[in-house]
Amino acid sequence: MTSTTDQRQVQLLPPDAAALVHLVRENLRLLAELASRYEIDRLLPAIDGPAIRNPADVAAYLDSELSDLAQEQLRVVCLDTKNRVLDTQLVYQGGLNATVIRIADCFRAAVRLGAAAIVLVHNHPSGDPTPSPEDVRLTAEVGRAGDLLGIDLLDHVVVARGGHASLRERGLYAPAHVTSNVTSQ
Numbered sequence: 001m002t003s004t005t006d007q008r009q010v011q012l013l014p015p016d017a018a019a020l021v022h023l024v025r026e027n028l029r030l031l032a033e034l035a036s037r038y039e040i041d042r043l044l045p046a047i048d049g050p051a052i053r054n055p056a057d058v059a060a061y062l063d064s065e066l067s068d069l070a071q072e073q074l075r076v077v078c079l080d081t082k083n084r085v086l087d088t089q090l091v092y093q094g095g096l097n098a099t100v101i102r103i104a105d106c107f108r109a110a111v112r113l114g115a116a117a118i119v120l121v122h123n124h125p126s127g128d129p130t131p132s133p134e135d136v137r138l139t140a141e142v143g144r145a146g147d148l149l150g151i152d153l154l155d156h157v158v159v160a161r162g163g164h165a166s167l168r169e170r171g172l173y174a175p176a177h178v179t180s181n182v183t184s185q
Contacts, residue, residue, distance in 0.1 A: 049085030052077065055166035058119050058157045061085070066123035066159045074122040076106050078115035079154070086113045088121075101138055103145045110151050117152040121159065129158045129165040131172055139173045147176050 052058055058077060066073060072094045078086040089109040092101050110118050120142060122135075139156040146153040152175060155168040167173040 052079060052083045052085060052119065055155055055157050055164065055169055058121055059159050059164035062121050063159050063164065067161050069123050070125055072123060072125060074101060074120065076109060077119040077121060078110045078113050079117045081116045086115055103141055106142050107145065107149055107151060115151060117154050118146065119154050120156040124158055124160040127161040129160040129163050131158050131165055131167050131170065136167065136172050139167050143173065143175060
């Protein structure tokens with residue numbers, strides 16, 4: 001609801017500007033109503049995000065978003081020192097069965113957020129979560145870069161309709177050193 005002073009100020013504006021101000025105010029009111037009705041704030045990253053203890057937690061966290069996508073996506077889950085999710089960033093979206101990744105993009109959000117660790121997560125549109133040789137190569141490269149940056153790469157989890165696979169659990173990735181306490185079980 002606008003005050004009498006606001007209404008007088010709007011009346012002093014040229015007709016087009018007054019209509020525009022009225023329209024903007026009405027849109028803001030409607031957006032605020034929609035945000036409160038549909039609890040938009042719950043979609044924002046939580047200050048104390050869910051804790052990630054193992055690859056199954058990662059899969060549960062992102063499976064519903066990734067497993068049925070037609071295109072491959074790589075996301076980076078940024079974790080604090082207690083392995084709580086700080087944020088999840090889409091790093092790349094590729095074609096049906098391939099993505100081209102810049103290693104620097106895997107750490108952009110982690111550096112900005114001061115993350116202690118990251119987990120790579122991507123989907124296989126084929127439905128088979130078996131890691132490819134390219135997945136293993138990417139994981140090793142990101143792990144080496146993380147060592148240089150002081151940000152642990154804890155794991156790389158592949159999700160698909162057929163389940164999930166952890167490169168760490170399968171022995172395809174072993175962090176050089178891990179200061180975080182996420183297990184592979």
